[in-house]
Amino acid sequence: AQKITQTQPGMFVQEKEAVTLDCTYDTSDQSYGLFWYKQPSSGEMIFLIYQGSYDEQNATEGRYSLNFQKARKSANLVISASQLGDSAMYFCAMREVSGGGADGLTFGKGTHLIIQP
């Protein structure tokens, strides 16, 4: 089973609209972290936002917020007031602290977001 599932391969959104990118995850760990990264065509992975499994409040960073629903194991990224520069690939990732396997991040397959003027 995939650990990170992003069900939207691509999305088109009008500029200035809000957009929600879906992410569900699978883990048996109690302690874990969820991350969102943006990857423009240049290739660099840009960190956007982080949510810890014990955080009771949803994380926010500027126009980015993370809608964390622990019971449903979902961690959707919300971008408010989208801009043309938001067009990029977006990856959801998880880091499991106590589990075995890689200490690094496990990524989903990504969502290609295109903002239209």
Add this chain to the structure above:
Amino acid sequence: DTGVSQDPRHKITKRGQNVTFRCDPISEHNRLYWYRQTLGQGPEFLTYFQNEAQLEKSRLLSDRFSAERPKGSFSTLEIQRTEQGDSAMYLCASSFSAGDSGNTIYFGEGSWLTVV
């Protein structure tokens, strides 16, 4: 620029040749990671170092791949006898030690490898 830097950014090589990529992490970070990303996929973990010690290697890292971090600062990833299937972007990242899950991992811009 104090971010993660990688060199070269692009490399085209003939099948069978060896290639080496270099990564300079953020200076105060003691963990360094290598990932591989192929077209249409998310990055996949290859290996990571804490200081100079290589603590984990993915099964994706075949015997043709070797990574080093000799002084706990920069790292190199060498691919010997390259194959066309090695064509990918190789991403380096760094972070502080993971005392909890929240230590953010920062990535470089990646090194694109094309094997012809």
